[in-house]
Amino acid sequence: MTTLDLNSDLGESFGRWELGDDEAMLALVTSANVACGFHAGDPTTLRRTCVGAVEHSVVVGAQVGYRDLAGFGRRFVDVAPNELADDVVYQIGALDGMCRVAGTAVRYVKPHGALYNAIVHHEEQAAAVVAAVRDYSAELPVLGLPGSAFLRAAEKAGLRTVREFFVDRGYTPSGTLVPRREPGAVLHDPDEVTARVLRLLDEGVVTAIDGSDVAVEAESACVHGDSPGAVEMAQAVRDGLTRAGVSVRAFV
Template identity: 75%
Template sequence: MTHIDLNADLGESFGRWRLGDDEAMLEVVTSANVACGFHAGDPGVLRRACADAAARGVVVGAQVGYRDLAGFGRRFLDVPPAELVDDVLYQIGALEALARVEGTRVAYVKPHGALYNAIVHHEEQAGAVVEAVRSYDPGLAVLGLPGSAWLRRAEEAGLRIVEEAFADRAYTPEATLVPRSEPGAVLHDPDEIAARCVRLATEGVVEAVDGTQVAVRAGSLCVHGDSPGAVAIAQAVRSALEGAGVRLRPFVGAED
């Protein structure tokens, strides 16, 4: 691969509570998954994230999640499909309004946290998120885990799908993410993470927690903005990729 996108979850502060360094991350990434107020973020935080992304030429995506501020969207909710459609539509529309007044737009959708993991296999919820995106704007791209029900159903619905890998998360031998509740689920060493990302981008392979080599396709790499040392990790990943001859560019608006 000669190019890849680098994305991060941003806009996750709330009121006086701060999470991550959005401005610093926006100097590194090419796409920003901006929260939409359901799992994190308030209108002021989200608007600033959109404004800062626009100023730096970073593409904005809507990071939609369960209506679960207290749990940061990391708890599964058995939401009826029709309700989930409405929740996702609401979130995309809210972020779109804030993005538009700052001179940018929502260009793609990425589910967050427990919703992201649920729709790897949960057919009804995957279908609900697809329906919401298609109803809002069938021209939006969608970002997700390779092999997930979410991406399969999105592709069947005619949406543009982009497969994603995670820079700082451990993988199972089945190429899914190790649950955050398990030890070693989140990686912290910038050099180790950067080396993994170079191999993933150039060879399409990542080492799973049991030492097996797992094939992982990805058009975008995610570095979590809320991880300790997130900015240093993102900088190390970008530097290593560019050093290996991999060009960083957003997946939306770029020629394949």
């Protein structure tokens, strides 16, 4: 692989509560998964993040999630599929409005947190998110975990699917993400995560939490913007990719 998109979850501050260094991350990534106000982000934060993305020529995606500000969208919500679809349409539209006044547009959709993990296996919720994206614009690609019910449903609906790799998250032997409450779920060493990305590109595998190798295919790699040392990690990954001759650019 000679090209790779580098994405990050941004725009997640809320009021006086600041999370991450969006400005620094926008100088390093090629795609920004911007919160839409349901799990994080207030209108001023979202507009500022979209403006920053335009200034840095970064593509904006709608980071949609459960309606769960208190839990930062990391708690499963047993919401009816039709209500979930409506929530996703609402979120895409809200962020798209902020994008328009900033001089850009929502270019793709990525579910966040518990919703992202739920629709790896939850067929009904996966179908609801796909239906929402398709109804809003069938031209929008969706970003998700390889092998997930979400990407299968999206492919069936005719949406473009983009497989994603998490540079700073632990993997289970089945290729899913280690739950955040468990040891080894989040990685913090810039050299370690950079090596993981380069091995993924060279060999198509990642070392799982039990030491086994798991096959992973990806067009985009995620560095979480809210992790401690996120900027240093993103810089290390980007530098490592450049040294390896990999072109870092958006998938859209």
